[in-house]
Amino acid sequence: MNKVTVLVSLILLFSFCAIQAQEVKTPKFGKGILNIKGKDSTWSMNVSARMQFLATSEWESEDGNLINPESNFLIRRARLKLNGFAFSPKLQYKIELGLSNRDISGASEFTSNAPRYILDAVLKWNFHGNFTLWAGQTKLPGNRERVISSGNLSLVDRSLLNSRFNIDRDMGIQLRHHFKLSKNFIVREMLSIAQGEGRNVTTGNLGGHQYTGRIEMLPFGAFQGSGDYRGSDLKREENFKLAIGATYDFNNNAVKNRSNQGSYMETTTGFYETNINSFFIDAMVKYKGFSFMGEYANRDAKDPIAKNADGTLTGDVVQIGNGFNLQAGYLFKNNYEVTGRYTSIDLDENITGKALEQQYTLGVSKFIVGHKLKIQTDVSYLSKESSNNQLMYRLQFDIHF
Numbered sequence: 001m002n003k004v005t006v007l008v009s010l011i012l013l014f015s016f017c018a019i020q021a022q023e024v025k026t027p028k029f030g031k032g033i034l035n036i037k038g039k040d041s042t043w044s045m046n047v048s049a050r051m052q053f054l055a056t057s058e059w060e061s062e063d064g065n066l067i068n069p070e071s072n073f074l075i076r077r078a079r080l081k082l083n084g085f086a087f088s089p090k091l092q093y094k095i096e097l098g099l100s101n102r103d104i105s106g107a108s109e110f111t112s113n114a115p116r117y118i119l120d121a122v123l124k125w126n127f128h129g130n131f132t133l134w135a136g137q138t139k140l141p142g143n144r145e146r147v148i149s150s151g152n153l154s155l156v157d158r159s160l161l162n163s164r165f166n167i168d169r170d171m172g173i174q175l176r177h178h179f180k181l182s183k184n185f186i187v188r189e190m191l192s193i194a195q196g197e198g199r200n201v202t203t204g205n206l207g208g209h210q211y212t213g214r215i216e217m218l219p220f221g222a223f224q225g226s227g228d229y230r231g232s233d234l235k236r237e238e239n240f241k242l243a244i245g246a247t248y249d250f251n252n253n254a255v256k257n258r259s260n261q262g263s264y265m266e267t268t269t270g271f272y273e274t275n276i277n278s279f280f281i282d283a284m285v286k287y288k289g290f291s292f293m294g295e296y297a298n299r300d301a302k303d304p305i306a307k308n309a310d311g312t313l314t315g316d317v318v319q320i321g322n323g324f325n326l327q328a329g330y331l332f333k334n335n336y337e338v339t340g341r342y343t344s345i346d347l348d349e350n351i352t353g354k355a356l357e358q359q360y361t362l363g364v365s366k367f368i369v370g371h372k373l374k375i376q377t378d379v380s381y382l383s384k385e386s387s388n389n390q391l392m393y394r395l396q397f398d399i400h401f
Contacts, residue, residue, distance in 0.1 A: 027046075029369060029372065029373075029401070030369050030370065030372030030373070030400055030401070031046075031048075032046040032047055032048040032401065033047045033048055033049060033401050034046070034047040036084075042086075042087055042088075043084065043085065043086050043087065044084035044085050045082055045083070045084040046082070046083055046084055047080075047081075047082055048080075048081045048082075048400065048401055049078075049079065049080050049081070049400075049401045050077070050078075050079050050081075050151050050398070050399065050400040050401065051075065051077065051078050051079075051398075051399055052075070052076040052077040052078075052150070052151070052396055052397070052398050053073075053074075053075060053076065053396065053397045054072075054073070054074055054075075054076035054156070054394060054395070054396045055071070055072070055073050055394065055395045055396075056071065056072045056073075056392065056393070056394050057069065057070070057071045057072075057392070057393045057394075058070045058071075058390060058391065058392045058393075059390070059391045059392075060388040060389070060390055060391075061388055061389040061390065061391055062388050066391060067388075074100075074101075074102070075100045075101070075102075076100065076102060076157075076396065077098070077100055077102065077103060077150060077151075078098070078099040078100040078103065079096060079097060079098055079099065079100075079103065079119070080096070080097045080099065081094070081095065081096045081097075081120075082094070082095045082096075083095070090125065090126040090127070091123065091124070091125050091126075092123070092124040092125075092126075093122065093123050093124070094120050094121075094122050094124070094138070095118075095120060095121050096118075096119040096120040096121075097117050097118060097119065098116070098117060098118075098119050099117070103116075103117075103119070104116050104117055106200075109203070110197070110201050110202070110203045110264070111200045111201060111202055112202045112203075114200075114202075116199060116200040117200075118137060118199065118200055119137075119169065119199070120136075120137060120138045120139075120169070121136050121137050121138075122134055122135065122136035122137060122138040123135050123136055130177050130178050130179060131175065131176070131177050132175075132176045132177070133173065133174070133175055133176075134173060134174035134175075134176065135172075135173050135174075136171065137169060137170065137171045137199055137200070138169060138174075139168065139169050140167045140168065140169065140170055140174075140192055140194060140210075140212050140249070140260075141174065141176075141190040141192055141212055141213075141214035141247060142166055142167040142168070142212070142214075142247055142249065142278075142280060143161070143162065143165065143166055143167075143247065143280040143282055143295055143297060144228075144229070144243075144245055144280075144282040144283075144284060144293065144295060145158050145159060145161070145162045145166075145282070145293065145295055145325065146158065146162050146166040146167070146168060147229060148229050148230065148231060149229075149230075151371055151398060151400055152229070152230040152231055152371045153231045154231030154232045154291065154293075154327065154329050154337065154339045154363070154365065155231070155327070155339055155341060155361060155363040155365075155376065155378050156363065156376050156377070156378050156394045156395075156396045157394075157396075159295075159325045159327070159341060159343045159359070159361075160323070160325075160343045160345050160357065160359055161295055161297055161323035161324070161325040161343055161345065162325075164258075164297075164319065164321075164323055164345055164347070165258075165278065165280075165297035165298075165299055165323050166261065167210075167212065167249050167259055167260055167261065167278060168198060168199070168260065168261055169198065169199040170194035170195055170196065170197070170198060170199065170210060170260050171194060171195045171199070171201070172192060172193050172194030172195055172209075172210070173192070173193055173194075174190060174191065174192040175190070175191045175192075176188070176189070176190050176191075177189045177190075184219070184220055184221035185217070185218070185219050185220075185221075186217070186218040186221065186222060187215070187216070187217055187218075188214075188215070188216040188217075188218075189213075189214070189215055190212075190213065190214040190215075190216075191212070191213050192210075192211070192212040192213075193209055193210070193211055194209065194210040194211075194212070194260070195209065195210065195260075196208065196209055196210030196251050196252070196254060196259075196260050197255065197256060197260055198256070198260045198261060206255045206264075206271055207251075207252065207253035207254050207255040207271065207273050208251070208252030208253035208254070208273070209252055210249065210250070210251040210252070210254075210259070210260055211249070211250045211251075211252070212247065212248070212249045212250075213247070213248050213249075214245060214246065214247040214248075215245065215246055216228075216243060216244065216245040217243070217244050217245075218241070218242065218243050218244075219242060219244075220239065220240055220241050220242055221239075221241070223235070223237065223241050223243065223284075223286060224237060227241070227284075227286055228241070228243035228284045228286075229284075230371065231291065231293070231329075231371075232291055232329060232331055232337055232339075232365070232367070232371075233286040233287070233288070233289050233290060233291040233329075233331055234331065234367065234370050234371070235286075236288055236289050236331070237286045237287050237288065238288065239287075240285075240287045241284075241285065241286045241287065242283065242284070242285050243283065243284045243285075244281075244282075244283045245280075245281070245282050245283070246279075246280065246281050246282075247278075247279070247280040248277070248278075248279055249277070249278040249279070249280075250275065250276075250277055251275070251276040251277075251278075252275055253273035253274070253275065254273065254274060254275065254276040254301075254318075255271040255272065255273055257306075257316055257317065257318050257319055258299075258318070258319050259276045259278055259299070262319065263316070265306040265314065265316040265318075266314065266316075267306065267307070267308045267309065267314055268308045268309065269308065269309050272306035272307065272314060272316065274301050274302050274303050274304065274306075274318065275301065275302040276299065276300070276301045276302075276318060277299065277300050277301070278297070278298070278299045279297070279298045279299075280295065280296065280297050280298075281295070281296045282294065282295040282296070283295075289330055289331040289332070289333075290328070290329070290330050290331075291328065291329050291330075291331070292326075292327065292328045292329075293325075293326075293327045293328075294324075294325065294326050294327070295323075295324070295325040296322070296323070296324055296325075297322065297323040297324075297325075298321075298322050298323075299318070299319065299320050299321060300320050301318040301320055304317050304318035304320050304348075304351050305317050305318075305351065306318075317351050317352055318351070319347060319352055320347065320348050320351055320352070321345070321346050321347030321348045321352065322345075322346050323343070323344065323345050323346070324342075324343065324344045325341070325342070325343045325344075326341065326342045326343075327339065327340070327341040327342075328340055328341075329363075331367075335366065335367040335368070336364065336365070336366055336367075337364070337365045337367065338362075338363070338364055339361075339362070339363045339364075339365065339378075340360075340361065340362050340363075341359075341360070341361040341362075341363075342358070342359070342360055342361075343358070343359045343361075344356070344357070344358050345357040345358075345359075354386075355384065355385035355386040356384075356385045357382060357383065357384055357385075358382070358383045359380055359381065359382045359383070360380065360381045360383075361378050361379070361380040361381075362378060362379055362380075363376060363377065363378030363379075364376070364377055364378070365377075371398070371400070372399070372400040373398070373399050373400070374397075374398050375395075375396070375397055375398075376394075376395075376396045376398065377393075377394065377395045377396070378393075378394055379391070379392070379393050379394075380392045380393075380394075
């Protein structure tokens with residue numbers, strides 16, 4: 001089924017729902033395209049869409065000169081999202097589809113050679129008190145920067161730490177709970193059991209399962225507008241807010257070289273399996289227009305060098321090592337923001353063959369309607385120990401309906 005067929009089918013579905021529903025509300029800009037509510041109030045649906053248009057220019061740096069220029073224009077993201085509740089407000093759902101080439105790429109025999117349209121397809125059941133059970137495909141409770149939506153970032157895109165270490169989306173179940181230690185001190189706990197091979201996999205579980213646990217502490221209370229998972233202090237917090245999180249992820253008999261991400265480690269007789277551990281610590285601070293986010297990531301494996309049954313090397317290795325990411329920004333009263341970021345990636349060179357990388361990024365954003373309509377630009381300098389350094393400039397336009 002191609003993209004046009006999918007879009008036409010969805011449009012027909014929405015039209016049918018609108019005709020049958022008792023109440024149809026048209027939201028204001030940024031709150032979705034359409035709100036639908038069933039006649040008997042036993043279901044609801046909000047339909048929204050977003051697009052990102054990105055221009056990139058890159059150069060290599062050699063002896064102080066810029067060489068090998070490259071440029072690229074693309075639809076970085078184009079997505080359609082449906083969410084609401086079914087039967088009861090305690091049973092919520094979310095469906096998010098990716099329509100750009102970058103969103104659907106990665107088709108292989110493990111996805112039945114089909115485009116990977118589905119980003120999220122998850123049910124969330126608040127079955128008791130502060131306990132909620134999630135089931136389906138969605139983001140695992142990993143590093144903060146990954147869980148923040150790509151449409152709510154302070155810079156054009158996520159850091160190198162995220163691209164090297166994140167555990168992204170997978171299929172499985174999650175149990176989430178929160179409670180208060182005191183009047184303002186909030187604690188959140190999250191547990192997940194997933195298939196361990198990423199999203200849209202149809203071939204079943206090739207290795208073991210992936211187990212993830214995360215805890216978060218907000219000692220000064222909740223952020224306005226879920227600001228602990230949104231870049232920039234658009235709410236201009238009047239009181240100092242802090243969120244600290246830690247995640248441990250264990251992928252038992254993993255068959256990919258970045259836990260549930262990266263490429264499959266194939267051997268002459270099947271797949272190479274090894275236990276992979278990922279650990280994250282992160283924090284978010286916001287106060288009167290100032291925002292700060294810091295992250296640390298570590299990945300290790302029981303035996304990171306893939307081998308065939310006879311002991312010969314396959315050429316695949318697990319991408320083990322450490323990463324740091326520090327980011328700070330200030331939002332001026334005219335809704336311009338200046339943001340700086342430093343990222344360090346230190347993979348185990350003896351295993352991966354990759355030397356230390358350090359990236360410095362400076363960005364400027366103009367928020368027209370918050371994160372729903374904005375223009376962002378940034379320039380990054382990537383320092384590499386074993387090859388030419390790189391300079392990158394990006395300009396992005398972001399719109400959410």
